[in-house]
Amino acid sequence: MQAEIIAVGTEILLGQITNTNTTHIARGLAELGIDSYYQTVVGDNPKRLADAIEIAARRNDLVILSGGLGPTKDDLTKQTLAHYLNVPLVEDAAAMAVIDQYFERTGKTMTANNRIQALYPKGATPLTNHNGMAVGAFYQSPDSADFLLLPGPPREMTMMFDTEAKPKLQAAYGQQAQIYSRVLRFFGIGESRLVTDLQTLIDQQGNVTIAPYAKTNEVTLRISAQADTQEAATRALDDVETKIRAKVGDYFYGYGDDNSLAQVVINAMIAGKLSLTAAESLTAGEFQSTIGGVPGVSAIFPGGFVTYANAAKHQLVNVPQQTIDQDGVVSEATAIAMADGAREQLATDVAVSFTGVAGPDDLEGQPAGTVWIGLAYPGQATQAHQFNFAGDRQKVRQRSVMAGLDMIRRAMRADGRLPK
Amino acid sequence: MQAEIIAVGTEILLGQITNTNTTHIARGLAELGIDSYYQTVVGDNPKRLADAIEIAARRNDLVILSGGLGPTKDDLTKQTLAHYLNVPLVEDAAAMAVIDQYFERTGKTMTANNRIQALYPKGATPLTNHNGMAVGAFYQSPDSADFLLLPGPPREMTMMFDTEAKPKLQAAYGQQAQIYSRVLRFFGIGESRLVTDLQTLIDQQGNVTIAPYAKTNEVTLRISAQADTQEAATRALDDVETKIRAKVGDYFYGYGDDNSLAQVVINAMIAGKLSLTAAESLTAGEFQSTIGGVPGVSAIFPGGFVTYANAAKHQLVNVPQQTIDQDGVVSEATAIAMADGAREQLATDVAVSFTGVAGPDDLEGQPAGTVWIGLAYPGQATQAHQFNFAGDRQKVRQRSVMAGLDMIRRAMRADGRLPK
Missing domain, CATH: 3.30.70.2860 (Alpha-Beta Plaits)
Incomplete structure (x- = not known):
C-alpha cells in the first residue's frame, strides 16, 4: 500500500507559505501503516496538476490531493481530477445545505461560485468539512489509483483528514501492520x-x-x-x-496532540472548585485570554485585570505607590502585591500576576525578558518567581503565560490536587 | 527559466519534520525571477531518488537537491546524481581541510565516512558550507538540466543557498524579468x-x-x-x-505580509494621542492581549478589564444590575454600559467592550457566535453593534477582536484620523 501526497497551491511554490499540510498527512499515513515514498507540490495550473496526478497515479495505490477546493477560479483541483477520472462533478446536498445556512444566518449574499464548494467527483464518498464549506471526497477506483481530496486551509484540512478521512482509509485498506x-x-x-x-x-x-x-x-x-x-x-x-x-x-x-497546559490546569481547577483571577501587566490579558479558551472556565473564572500602566496597578489592584517607588514595577514585591490585590478584589482562591519587560526596550534598567510572576494560592504565603526569557516581545509574553500556568500546576501537584 | 526543488529525506516523508528548506529555496527563486512549477520530496532511496531526478531534469532547466550530503550510509544524494550525470565524485581540498581541522581541534577520531562529506561531482563548482562539513555543488551542463546540491540541515542549507548559491545562479542565468x-x-x-x-x-x-x-x-x-x-x-x-x-x-x-489590523489601528491611535481601554467578557483579554503585542502601545493603553462573570461586570465597570436583568448580558445595553464604564474608570478617550456567546453552548437563549461589541469614542454617542460569527469558540473570540479593532478603524476614518 503506497500513497503520494500532492499539495496544490502557487503560494507554496512561491515560498509564501510553508507546506505544513503535507507534514500532517504524512504523519497520519505513517500511523495508518501506509507507505509514502513521494510528496509533490504543484501550482494552480490544470495542465501541470494533471501531469502530477498522472505521475502519482502510476506509481501509487492512493493519491492524496490537498488544496484548490475553494470558490475562486484558480481552485481547480476537483475539476482536474474529475477530468482525469472521466466522471462529472455532482453536488453534495449536505454540503450545499451548510453553505445555504451560512448565508441565511449571516445575511450575506451568496455568489454563484460558492455552489462550487459543494461539488465532488461522481462515484466518490463526500467528506464533511467541519471547519469550512468546501466538501472533500474519497474516490475508490477498481482500475486506477484511489484518490482523496482535501481542502487547503490547514484548519479545514487537518480536521477533515483526522475525523473523516482516516477512518475511511483504515476501513478501505484494512489493518496494515499498524x-x-x-x-x-x-x-x-x-x-x-x-x-x-x-x-x-x-x-x-x-x-x-x-x-x-x-x-x-x-x-x-x-x-x-x-x-x-x-x-x-x-x-x-x-x-x-x-x-x-x-x-x-x-x-x-x-x-495528546490536542492538549495544552492551560487545559490541564483549568480542568483540574474546575474539578477542584478553585477559582482564579489574574492581574497582568506585560502579558496584557494573554493569560486570561488563554484560560478563556478552555470550555467551562466560567465556573471558576469571574474575570480579572490588565494593569499596564503603574497608575492602573495602583487603582485597580491596590498596589501601593510606595512598593512601585521603592522596589520598582518589575519586582518581587510588585508581583506579590498584584496577586494579592487581584485575589482580594474578586474574592477568588487563586490569583496570578505578571509584571516584566516584554521588550524590545529595557525598563527601569532591566533587560527585555525579565519577568516576575506572582502566585497567591490557598494555604501558602503569596510567592513570586523571577524569569529571564529569551526571544522577541511575543515570545516573552507567551512564555510568561506558560510559566504562570506551570506555577499553578506545581502548586496543585504539591497539595495533591494534581497527581505527581 | 524553470527550476524544481527536490528535498531528500525519509523523515520528511514520515511527517517527522516539516519541509521548511523548500519554502526558503522557493522564496529565493521567486526573488531571482526563476519560475518554479513543481516541488518534490523523496526518501533516502537511490532508485526512487534517481526516478525523481529523471522526471525533474526532463521538465526543468535547473534541479535543486537538498539533503543527503552527510556522512551516514543513507546519505546518497550526490552519489545518485553523479551516477545520473555519469561523472565521478572528486574531493574538494578546501572542504577536506575544514574536516581535518575539526577533528584535530576537538581531538575526536575521524572515521572514513567523514571524508565523503568533501566529495562533489566532477565538473561542478563546489559550494562552501559555512555551518557544517558537507560541501555543496553547482553543476552546469550543456546538454541536460543544471543541478544545485545543498545540504539538509536548515542552518547549513539556508546559509549556503543565500551566500554561495544565489550569486552563482544570478551570474549563470542573468537577472530574469523579475x-x-x-x-x-x-x-x-x-x-x-x-x-x-x-x-x-x-x-x-x-x-x-x-x-x-x-x-x-x-x-x-x-x-x-x-x-x-x-x-x-x-x-x-x-x-x-x-x-x-x-x-x-x-x-x-x-x-504588507507582516502587517495587522491591530498595528494599523494602534499606531494611528498613538500618532493621534487617543488613549484606549477595554472591558472584555467572551474575549477574556484577547483584545487587550492583541493590542499589547504592538510595541509602543503603553503610550495610549493604561490597562483594562476582563469581566467574565456578571458580578464582575457590575463590580469592575459599573454595569447596572438592572441592565443585565432587563436587557440580558448579551445585549446592546450591556455592551454600551461596559464601554462607558471602562472609559470612565480609566479616563481614556476610547473604550471597546465585548459581550457575547463564545460557545460551544447557548447563553440566555442566544446561539454561539452572537456577539455585541460596544464603542465609546470622542464626539459621538456610545454605540454597539451585533455580530453573528460562525466557527468554534476560538474563532468567535478572534473574530470579535478583529471586529472591535475594525469599529475603531472606521470611527477614525470617519473623523479623519485615518485616511479613507
Missing part, C-alpha cells in the same frame, strides 16, 4: 536537554520509537510501537513511558 | 465575496496578477508585476491597486 503512538507533553525543559536526559533510552530504542518535537514553548515526545493489537502496543508504550517519566517526569504535564 | 509584488490587506469581507467583486479585474489580469489568500479572519491580495525595473513595476501595481480600491476600498486597511 503503528500505535502516544504523545507525551513537557513544559519547562528544552528539546536538546530532553534528548540528552533520554539519550540512553533513545539509543536503545527497539520496537518502540521515541521522536521529540520542539513546539512553541514546549516539547512533545511521540512514542510509537508497531504491533498487531492495541493491547500489545499499550503494554510496550506503557513500559517506555514509565522509563521516560522516571527521568524527566517533573516536566511532564499531559498527553 | 517579479515585484505588493500585498493589500482586507478585513470584513470574505475571500469569495472579494473575488466576486473583483471578478472583472481578475478576468482581465494581464501583466499584473491578482492572487487572493484567505488568512485567519482576513483576506490578502498579492498583486504581482513582472517588470524590468522597480519603477515600471510600481506604476503597474499602482494602477491595479487604484482599480481594486475603487471597488473594495472600504475593507482595505493596510499593506
Whole structure:
C-alpha cells in the first residue's frame, strides 16, 4: 500500500507559505501503516496538476490531493481530477445545505461560485468539512489509483483528514501492520536537554520509537510501537513511558496532540472548585485570554485585570505607590502585591500576576525578558518567581503565560490536587 | 527559466519534520525571477531518488537537491546524481581541510565516512558550507538540466543557498524579468465575496496578477508585476491597486505580509494621542492581549478589564444590575454600559467592550457566535453593534477582536484620523 501526497497551491511554490499540510498527512499515513515514498507540490495550473496526478497515479495505490477546493477560479483541483477520472462533478446536498445556512444566518449574499464548494467527483464518498464549506471526497477506483481530496486551509484540512478521512482509509485498506503512538507533553525543559536526559533510552530504542518535537514553548515526545493489537502496543508504550517519566517526569504535564497546559490546569481547577483571577501587566490579558479558551472556565473564572500602566496597578489592584517607588514595577514585591490585590478584589482562591519587560526596550534598567510572576494560592504565603526569557516581545509574553500556568500546576501537584 | 526543488529525506516523508528548506529555496527563486512549477520530496532511496531526478531534469532547466550530503550510509544524494550525470565524485581540498581541522581541534577520531562529506561531482563548482562539513555543488551542463546540491540541515542549507548559491545562479542565468509584488490587506469581507467583486479585474489580469489568500479572519491580495525595473513595476501595481480600491476600498486597511489590523489601528491611535481601554467578557483579554503585542502601545493603553462573570461586570465597570436583568448580558445595553464604564474608570478617550456567546453552548437563549461589541469614542454617542460569527469558540473570540479593532478603524476614518 503506497500513497503520494500532492499539495496544490502557487503560494507554496512561491515560498509564501510553508507546506505544513503535507507534514500532517504524512504523519497520519505513517500511523495508518501506509507507505509514502513521494510528496509533490504543484501550482494552480490544470495542465501541470494533471501531469502530477498522472505521475502519482502510476506509481501509487492512493493519491492524496490537498488544496484548490475553494470558490475562486484558480481552485481547480476537483475539476482536474474529475477530468482525469472521466466522471462529472455532482453536488453534495449536505454540503450545499451548510453553505445555504451560512448565508441565511449571516445575511450575506451568496455568489454563484460558492455552489462550487459543494461539488465532488461522481462515484466518490463526500467528506464533511467541519471547519469550512468546501466538501472533500474519497474516490475508490477498481482500475486506477484511489484518490482523496482535501481542502487547503490547514484548519479545514487537518480536521477533515483526522475525523473523516482516516477512518475511511483504515476501513478501505484494512489493518496494515499498524503503528500505535502516544504523545507525551513537557513544559519547562528544552528539546536538546530532553534528548540528552533520554539519550540512553533513545539509543536503545527497539520496537518502540521515541521522536521529540520542539513546539512553541514546549516539547512533545511521540512514542510509537508497531504491533498487531492495541493491547500489545499499550503494554510496550506503557513500559517506555514509565522509563521516560522516571527521568524527566517533573516536566511532564499531559498527553495528546490536542492538549495544552492551560487545559490541564483549568480542568483540574474546575474539578477542584478553585477559582482564579489574574492581574497582568506585560502579558496584557494573554493569560486570561488563554484560560478563556478552555470550555467551562466560567465556573471558576469571574474575570480579572490588565494593569499596564503603574497608575492602573495602583487603582485597580491596590498596589501601593510606595512598593512601585521603592522596589520598582518589575519586582518581587510588585508581583506579590498584584496577586494579592487581584485575589482580594474578586474574592477568588487563586490569583496570578505578571509584571516584566516584554521588550524590545529595557525598563527601569532591566533587560527585555525579565519577568516576575506572582502566585497567591490557598494555604501558602503569596510567592513570586523571577524569569529571564529569551526571544522577541511575543515570545516573552507567551512564555510568561506558560510559566504562570506551570506555577499553578506545581502548586496543585504539591497539595495533591494534581497527581505527581 | 524553470527550476524544481527536490528535498531528500525519509523523515520528511514520515511527517517527522516539516519541509521548511523548500519554502526558503522557493522564496529565493521567486526573488531571482526563476519560475518554479513543481516541488518534490523523496526518501533516502537511490532508485526512487534517481526516478525523481529523471522526471525533474526532463521538465526543468535547473534541479535543486537538498539533503543527503552527510556522512551516514543513507546519505546518497550526490552519489545518485553523479551516477545520473555519469561523472565521478572528486574531493574538494578546501572542504577536506575544514574536516581535518575539526577533528584535530576537538581531538575526536575521524572515521572514513567523514571524508565523503568533501566529495562533489566532477565538473561542478563546489559550494562552501559555512555551518557544517558537507560541501555543496553547482553543476552546469550543456546538454541536460543544471543541478544545485545543498545540504539538509536548515542552518547549513539556508546559509549556503543565500551566500554561495544565489550569486552563482544570478551570474549563470542573468537577472530574469523579475517579479515585484505588493500585498493589500482586507478585513470584513470574505475571500469569495472579494473575488466576486473583483471578478472583472481578475478576468482581465494581464501583466499584473491578482492572487487572493484567505488568512485567519482576513483576506490578502498579492498583486504581482513582472517588470524590468522597480519603477515600471510600481506604476503597474499602482494602477491595479487604484482599480481594486475603487471597488473594495472600504475593507482595505493596510499593506504588507507582516502587517495587522491591530498595528494599523494602534499606531494611528498613538500618532493621534487617543488613549484606549477595554472591558472584555467572551474575549477574556484577547483584545487587550492583541493590542499589547504592538510595541509602543503603553503610550495610549493604561490597562483594562476582563469581566467574565456578571458580578464582575457590575463590580469592575459599573454595569447596572438592572441592565443585565432587563436587557440580558448579551445585549446592546450591556455592551454600551461596559464601554462607558471602562472609559470612565480609566479616563481614556476610547473604550471597546465585548459581550457575547463564545460557545460551544447557548447563553440566555442566544446561539454561539452572537456577539455585541460596544464603542465609546470622542464626539459621538456610545454605540454597539451585533455580530453573528460562525466557527468554534476560538474563532468567535478572534473574530470579535478583529471586529472591535475594525469599529475603531472606521470611527477614525470617519473623523479623519485615518485616511479613507
